[in-house]
Amino acid sequence: MARINDNYRKLQAGYLFPEIGRRVRAFQAANPKAAIIRLGIGDVTLPLAPAVVEALHGAVDDMSRAETFQGYPPENGYDFLVNAILEHDFRARGVELAKEEVFVSDGSKQDSANIQEIFGLDCSFVVTDPVYPVYVDTNVMAGRTGAAGKGGRYAGITYLPADESNDFMPDPPSEALDLAYLCSPNNPTGAVASRENLAKWVDWARASDAVILFDAAYDAFIQDDALPHSIYEIPGATECAIEMRSFSKRAGFTGVRCAYTVVPKALTGKAANGERVPLRDLWARRMATKFNGVPYIVQRAAAAVFSDAGRKQTAEQVAHYMENARLIREGLRAAGFTAYAGEHAPYIWLRTPDGTTSWEFFDQLLERAHVVGTPGAGFGAAGEGFFRISAFNSRANVDEAIARIQRAFGR
Amino acid sequence: MARINDNYRKLQAGYLFPEIGRRVRAFQAANPKAAIIRLGIGDVTLPLAPAVVEALHGAVDDMSRAETFQGYPPENGYDFLVNAILEHDFRARGVELAKEEVFVSDGSKQDSANIQEIFGLDCSFVVTDPVYPVYVDTNVMAGRTGAAGKGGRYAGITYLPADESNDFMPDPPSEALDLAYLCSPNNPTGAVASRENLAKWVDWARASDAVILFDAAYDAFIQDDALPHSIYEIPGATECAIEMRSFSKRAGFTGVRCAYTVVPKALTGKAANGERVPLRDLWARRMATKFNGVPYIVQRAAAAVFSDAGRKQTAEQVAHYMENARLIREGLRAAGFTAYAGEHAPYIWLRTPDGTTSWEFFDQLLERAHVVGTPGAGFGAAGEGFFRISAFNSRANVDEAIARIQRAFGR
Numbered sequence: 001m002a003r004i005n006d007n008y009r010k011l012q013a014g015y016l017f018p019e020i021g022r023r024v025r026a027f028q029a030a031n032p033k034a035a036i037i038r039l040g041i042g043d044v045t046l047p048l049a050p051a052v053v054e055a056l057h058g059a060v061d062d063m064s065r066a067e068t069f070q071g072y073p074p075e076n077g078y079d080f081l082v083n084a085i086l087e088h089d090f091r092a093r094g095v096e097l098a099k100e101e102v103f104v105s106d107g108s109k110q111d112s113a114n115i116q117e118i119f120g121l122d123c124s125f126v127v128t129d130p131v132y133p134v135y136v137d138t139n140v141m142a143g144r145t146g147a148a149g150k151g152g153r154y155a156g157i158t159y160l161p162a163d164e165s166n167d168f169m170p171d172p173p174s175e176a177l178d179l180a181y182l183c184s185p186n187n188p189t190g191a192v193a194s195r196e197n198l199a200k201w202v203d204w205a206r207a208s209d210a211v212i213l214f215d216a217a218y219d220a221f222i223q224d225d226a227l228p229h230s231i232y233e234i235p236g237a238t239e240c241a242i243e244m245r246s247f248s249k250r251a252g253f254t255g256v257r258c259a260y261t262v263v264p265k266a267l268t269g270k271a272a273n274g275e276r277v278p279l280r281d282l283w284a285r286r287m288a289t290k291f292n293g294v295p296y297i298v299q300r301a302a303a304a305v306f307s308d309a310g311r312k313q314t315a316e317q318v319a320h321y322m323e324n325a326r327l328i329r330e331g332l333r334a335a336g337f338t339a340y341a342g343e344h345a346p347y348i349w350l351r352t353p354d355g356t357t358s359w360e361f362f363d364q365l366l367e368r369a370h371v372v373g374t375p376g377a378g379f380g381a382a383g384e385g386f387f388r389i390s391a392f393n394s395r396a397n398v399d400e401a402i403a404r405i406q407r408a409f410g411r
Numbered sequence: 412m413a414r415i416n417d418n419y420r421k422l423q424a425g426y427l428f429p430e431i432g433r434r435v436r437a438f439q440a441a442n443p444k445a446a447i448i449r450l451g452i453g454d455v456t457l458p459l460a461p462a463v464v465e466a467l468h469g470a471v472d473d474m475s476r477a478e479t480f481q482g483y484p485p486e487n488g489y490d491f492l493v494n495a496i497l498e499h500d501f502r503a504r505g506v507e508l509a510k511e512e513v514f515v516s517d518g519s520k521q522d523s524a525n526i527q528e529i530f531g532l533d534c535s536f537v538v539t540d541p542v543y544p545v546y547v548d549t550n551v552m553a554g555r556t557g558a559a560g561k562g563g564r565y566a567g568i569t570y571l572p573a574d575e576s577n578d579f580m581p582d583p584p585s586e587a588l589d590l591a592y593l594c595s596p597n598n599p600t601g602a603v604a605s606r607e608n609l610a611k612w613v614d615w616a617r618a619s620d621a622v623i624l625f626d627a628a629y630d631a632f633i634q635d636d637a638l639p640h641s642i643y644e645i646p647g648a649t650e651c652a653i654e655m656r657s658f659s660k661r662a663g664f665t666g667v668r669c670a671y672t673v674v675p676k677a678l679t680g681k682a683a684n685g686e687r688v689p690l691r692d693l694w695a696r697r698m699a700t701k702f703n704g705v706p707y708i709v710q711r712a713a714a715a716v717f718s719d720a721g722r723k724q725t726a727e728q729v730a731h732y733m734e735n736a737r738l739i740r741e742g743l744r745a746a747g748f749t750a751y752a753g754e755h756a757p758y759i760w761l762r763t764p765d766g767t768t769s770w771e772f773f774d775q776l777l778e779r780a781h782v783v784g785t786p787g788a789g790f791g792a793a794g795e796g797f798f799r800i801s802a803f804n805s806r807a808n809v810d811e812a813i814a815r816i817q818r819a820f821g822r
Contacts, residue, residue, distance in 0.1 A: 001587075001589060001619070001620040001621070001681055002530060002534060002589045002590060002620060002621055002622040002680045002681065003530065003531035003533060003534050003589065003680060003681050003682075003683075004529060004530060004531060004680040004681065004682055004688050004690070004693060005528060005529050005530055005531055005532075005693070006531065006682055006683045008529065008693050008696060008697075009682060009688075011696065018486070018699055041483070043482035043483050044482055045477070045480070045482070046477065046480070047474060047475050047476050047477050047480040048474045048475055048480070050475070053471060053472075053474065053475040056471040056474070056708070057468060057471055060464060060467040060468055060471060061464075063458060063459045063464065063467070063666065063667070064458050064459055064461070064464040065458050066456070066457065066458050066805075069456070069457070069458040069459070069663075069666075070666040071454035071455055071456070071663075071665040071666045072452070072454050072665045072666060073666055075429065106517060106703070107702075107703045109701070109702075109703045110701060110702060110703065113700060113701035114701065117416060117552070118415060118416050118419065119413060119414065119415060119416055120414035120415060120416055120417065121416075121554075122414060123413060123414055133700075134700060134701070137700045138700060138701060141528070141697070141700065143532075176412075178412060178413045178414065179413060208412070209412040209413060210412075210413055211413040252480075252482075254482040254483045254703075255474070255480075255481040255482045255483060255484055255704075255706060255707045256474070256706050256707075256708070257703065257704070257705070257706045269413045269414060269415040270412055270413065270414050270415065271414075271415055271417055271420060272414075272417045277415050277420075279415070282415060282416070282419050285419060285422065286419075286552070288429055289524060289544075289545060289548045289549060289552065290520070290521060290524035290525065290545070290549060291518075291520075291521060292517070292518045292520045292521065292665075292668065293666075293668070294668070295666060295667050295668045295706065295709060296666045296667075297467070297667070297708070298706060394477075
């Protein structure tokens with residue numbers, strides 16, 4: 001008798017974005033003429049940069065000729081991509097990593113979902129709240145939590161509320177725990193961790209023998225060069241942190257699919273017999289057994305992001321989205337909203353007005369302005385009363401969305 | 412204190428193909444002039460078909476323009492691909508499936524690795540032996556087995572030896588178990604399941620309330636139209652089977668990455684409280700939470716495989732490999748080997764001569780003929796004494812490999 005994984009039944013509702021999709025489709029069906037503007041899911045809108053397009057065409061040509069055809073990709077990524085990552089994402093910021101520490105993948109969502117597999121089911125863990133749902137849901141599915149209680153919080157998880165009192169970037173907990181999920185620039189709040197904040201987390205992790213799972217998928221949006229892009233800019237972090245990075249947002253790759261995870265060789269976990277085991281070797285084994293590499297053409301496209309032209313063109317894309325973010329933040333403030341972030345991340349985090357719940361505000365925004373955002377409650381109990389607006393759209397749509405919001409909600 | 416997943420420590424040696432890679436690199440380093448011919452890993456060598464190349468270029472152009480740019484792919488695949496799959500892979504063989512039952516992914520390896528996640532950790536399971544290592548290793552990593560014993564067999568797994576006595580396609584076990592991994596055409600033995608054999612498995616699964624995980628990644632190599640390509644050609648299978656299919660071998664996509672899994676809506680598993688839960692919904696939740704879709708350009712390429720030109724061109728590729736398989740099988744027999752299969756699959760399965768172990772024969776073949784194959788023992792205890800030769804290579808390399816083998820081993 002095939003028994004199901006009963007942990008799945010603890011999961012609350014559907015995954016957030018499918019639920020938003022369902023509500024939007026229902027509204028559109030009932031209001032076929034409404035020109036809905038989507039500032040909900042954080043999906044890019046600008047076409048791929050010319051340097052990336054050129055690399056893709058070249059790679060397709062390689063695949064069309066026997067002499068240059070590529071079969072199974074190398075397990076952890078082609079050297080041409082891994083070396084570019086090491087050079088531009090790390091060495092340029094003073095961080096030296098080895099080739100074997102980088103694992104090219106098809107997405108940071110996947111990596112942040114899968115990374116928990118290499119840890120024991122008895123590991124305790126902490127998330128900041130609101131939280132990217134994948135961190136929580138994948139641990140629920142693995143059986144590392146109890147049931148959900150009020151507000152959707154699961155028994156067995158330590159939640160650290162992120163709010164105005166801590167600039168939306170909590171300090172580490174006072175107690176020792178085994179794993180910590182951190183995301184900076186943060187999805188959904190748009191907040192960014194300072195060097196001091198990350199240093200506290202690294203100190204805490206080393207004191208607790210904990211591992212930090214650091215999601216830096218949005219690092220390209222950091223506008224202040226003094227802020228850390230990588231947790232490895234903090235001394236000691238290679239002994240306590242795994243880092244995830246992505247091409248999705250920095251280069252418009254949400255439909256191209258490329259990311260990578262760094263697992264330093266110095267990082268170990270404890271086996272049942274007390275031995276220290278390099279986590280890098282466990283992740284390598286996980287990837288060799290359950291993954292088959294990123295398409296050659298996609299890796300060529302990702303490498304082109306690091307070319308002179310690619311860096312310039314993708315920086316212009318980031319600048320476009322960040323100007324959108326500024327316009328949204330200022331436009332919301334002019335309409336009387338309390339709006340945060342949007343300075344080092346493509347997300348605005350706003351307080352819903354007058355005690356409206358975040359799903360109520362979702363429906364109001366859709367009905368009155370035909371604008372889609374993301375309810376804060378979808379990201380956790382501490383997200384209730386907040387709402388995420390994404391800066392990923394055309395300038396014309398952003399201008400129109402702000403104008404509609406000001407007409408519908410302006411005071 | 413971060414504890415590791417101790418189940419990983421039960422795994423035997425490295426994953427098979429990395430181990431082969433290490434031995435080949437060491438041999439090449441010691442013998443830099445040796446022109447090694449690789450008939451080991453089942454990796455395609457022909458360049459992509461022209462229809463696929465054209466679709467890729469077109470899709471890259473789509474990604475270069477705002478009007479046609481594609482962000483996150485639909486969760487379970489674009490309609491244009493899913494509809495082509497339903498039409499050509501199923502309706503053409505008399506099988507009606509619904510769109511929501513098909514999940515496009517980046518590989519059958521991944522799907523066959525991940526599918527166990529939706530089942531309870533207490534599920535018992537059966538594999539045929541020799542076995543594609545991913546089925547076993549992923550269950551070891553999840554904690555569904557005990558430690559490995561003699562010959563590498565893990566406690567808690569039911570192994571059904573596949574050998575001459577059952578034409579390398581075992582009948583179902585006499586006892587009821589919860590899950591069964593079947594692969595036809597089989598990797599590594601190259602054997603293919605008859606309709607009668609699959610019907611026995613379906614009967615067994617329905618009687619046991621078991622789920623069959625049917626890996627048909629090699630179905631395109633079946634040469635006899637009367638043999639089933641899909642397990643759903645067997646009445647009742649939609650109530651007891653999940654099927655995995657791939658573009659890797661049928662269209663040379665090992666470096667392009669596209670596959671799909673079918674989870675019929677009629678298929679259910681039992682929850683702890685006795686309720687029947689549709690496995691399709693669990694898999695949908697798993698994919699929504701841990702996956703982000705297959706690149707748009709890759710899905711366009713996969714859809715082109717189903718065009719008139721694409722079907723003709725990829726059929727010619729399959730015919731090329733199958734003629735290689737015939738030449739290898741006959742060449743090995745002429746050299747005195749006992750060689751099986753290669754009729755409905757791109758693999759020859761041969762008995763190692765004179766009681767040589769399969770890793771010994773691996774080294775002999777490499778040293779004496781500079782040919783790489785795959786040791787049967789790498790696929791399980793019942794693979795000892797056998798050896799897999801892959802038909803994926805150029806005709807010139809196949810001819811040369813056979814000539815060398817005949818010189819080195821011919822009697």
